[in-house]
Amino acid sequence: EADIYQTPRYLVIGTGKKITLECSQTMGHDKMYWYQQDPGMELHLIHYSYGVNSTEKGDLSSESTVSRIRTEHFPLTLESARPSHTSQYLCASSEGGLSSETQYFGPGTRLLVL
Amino acid sequence: AQSVTQPDIHITVSEGASLELRCNYSYGATPYLFWYVQSPGQGLQLLLKYFSGDTLVQGIKGFEAEFKRSQSSFNLRKPSVHWSDAAEYFCAVAVTGGGNKLTFGTGTQLKVEL
Numbered sequence: 018e019a020d021i022y023q024t025p026r027y028l029v030i031g032t033g034k035k036i037t038l039e040c041s042q043t044m045g046h047d048k049m050y051w052y053q054q055d056p057g058m059e060l061h062l063i064h065y066s067y068g069v070n071s072t073e074k075g076d077l078s079s080e081s082t083v084s085r086i087r088t089e090h091f092p093l094t095l096e097s098a099r100p101s102h103t104s105q106y107l108c109a110s111s112e113g114g115l116s117s118e119t120q121y122f123g124p125g126t127r128l129l130v131l
Numbered sequence: 132a133q134s135v136t137q138p139d140i141h142i143t144v145s146e147g148a149s150l151e152l153r154c155n156y157s158y159g160a161t162p163y164l165f166w167y168v169q170s171p172g173q174g175l176q177l178l179l180k181y182f183s184g185d186t187l188v189q190g191i192k193g194f195e196a197e198f199k200r201s202q203s204s205f206n207l208r209k210p211s212v213h214w215s216d217a218a219e220y221f222c223a224v225a226v227t228g229g230g231n232k233l234t235f236g237t238g239t240q241l242k243v244e245l
Contacts, residue, residue: 023174050233059221059235060175076232107174119165120233122174 020044021123023108029129030098038093038126040108049091050109050120053077060107066091098130133158133224137236144212145244152207152239154196154222163225164205165233166196170218178220181205192216217243 021042030036042049047068052060052075062075066085080102081095091110095102105127109120134157144150156162163182167175179190186198196207205222222236 021174057238057240059237060233061235062232065232109175119177119180121177122167124174125172127172 021108021110021121023106023123023126025126026124027127027129029131031131032097032099034098036095036098036128038106038108038128040091040093040123041089042091042110042121042123043089044110044112044121045088046110046112046121047088048111049085050111051075051081051083051091051093052107052109053079054105054107054125056105064093098128100130103128103130133162133234135222135224135234135236137220137222137239139239140237141240141242143242143244146214147211150207150209150212150216150241152220152222152241154205154207154236155203156205156222156224157203158224161200164196164198165223165225166190166194166205166207167221167223168192168218169221169238175221178207212241212243214243214245217241 024039049066051064053063054060061077063079064083066072072083081093083093105125107125108123111120136155165180166178169175178194179188181188181198189195194209219238219240221238223233225233
């Protein structure tokens with residue numbers, strides 16, 4: 018099972034601030050993902066990466082950006098936070114091969130933008 | 132595009148009673164199917180998955196699920212529910228060759244009465 022870490026777990030910030038949500042995994046997984054989840058709702062994929070220097074936008078449009086400079090690290094950045102960005106952000110990773118479809122999730126970051 | 136339907140938004144069962152959570156998917160070929168559980172304020176934990184082979188799969192915490200191709204269903208079951216099973220349960224599908232992207236259902240909130 019993968020070990021995935023997300024920091025911070027909770028963040029309250031004012032409108033217009035720049036924020037970076039951190040996600041790291043220690044299992045050497047090539048593929049990583051960011052999901053957005055509003056309370057009581059399903060998860061929506063906003064970004065994914067198949068490896069270093071690879072990033073793609075997901076099914077749900079997002080004003081956030083991501084980078085993948087190292088295999089284990091997949092940070093998400095909001096240049097100017099707005100109240101509409103208030104949500105929970107979940108990071109996940111998956112290994113290669115036949116089991117590559119199995120994604121393992123971090124604990125999430127709950128973001129509140131005032 | 133694939134989709135996942137979880138018809139029950141909330142389910143309440145008594146501790147010790149049996150449980151079945153419904154999941155229906157829409158996809159032309161055989162998908163990869165997953166059940167995840169999310170406790171309050173936490174990330175998602177994988178309960179079980181179906182890729183191929185035996186259509187009855189066993190997972191962690193005493194859960195099992197059965198893939199029924201004719202009904203496009205992948206229902207989750209547990210013979211005797213424990214109070215600690217109270218959480219939100221998500222069914223998800225990944226398509227072969229779909230780049231590992233998961234599509235989630237809207238979730239079923241399980242409440243367990245003591």
